[in-house]
């Protein structure tokens with residue numbers, strides 16, 4: 001059995017997630033990718049291996065809005081920490097289909113939090129967005145800036161997600 005810390009990267013075949021996975025592998029972590037491939041491709045896993053000295057991360061195709069499957073993933077793999085990137089991110093699409101964004105971005109977050117809590121995993125990094133600061137009063141904006149009313153349903157899912165995380169942990 002490996003004694004390396006195991007990191008679950010949701011959205012790990014996506015743009016930011018895949019680069020994060022490469023960095024984590026380079027630092028010696030065991031990486032599990034959970035992604036439904038709704039906005040990325042399976043070939044990314046091979047590309048990660050190519051630039052990671054042949055080390056292949058475990059890839060699990062899963063829709064994190066599926067509560068039972070997500071809880072099962074946590075029970076089975078017991079990650080030590082989670083980096084949650086999985087989300088829909090197109091501002092325009094969120095305006096035309098706000099429910100899709102609420103369902104996907106909030107639903108998946110709830111399941112990931114529940115899964116992590118079910119195994120006593122308290123290390124969760126959430127990929128939010130600068131949209132939660134709206135039009136900031138001062139630039140450059142940092143994490144101490146006050147949250148403002150979101151300017152899109154996408155931004156609002158990130159703001160609501162931050163509230164849920166604050167309430168939960």
Ligand SMILES: NC(=O)c1ccc[n+]([C@@H]2O[C@H](COP(=O)([O-])OP(=O)(O)OC[C@H]3O[C@@H](n4cnc5c(N)ncnc54)[C@H](O)[C@@H]3O)[C@@H](O)[C@H]2O)c1
Nearest residue numbers: 011014015016035036037038039040063064085086087127
């Ligand atoms: N790209 C940016 O400039 C930027 C800026 C700020 C915040 N973010 C946030 O960072 C995160 C990653 O962004 P990105 O640019 O890499 O996006 P991306 O679309 O490239 O990656 C997101 C990944 O999540 C997956 N996904 C979406 N819904 C899923 C679900 N229900 N179950 C499983 N997988 C799902 C997609 O297939 C995709 O691979 C997102 O949460 C995004 O909101 C991105």
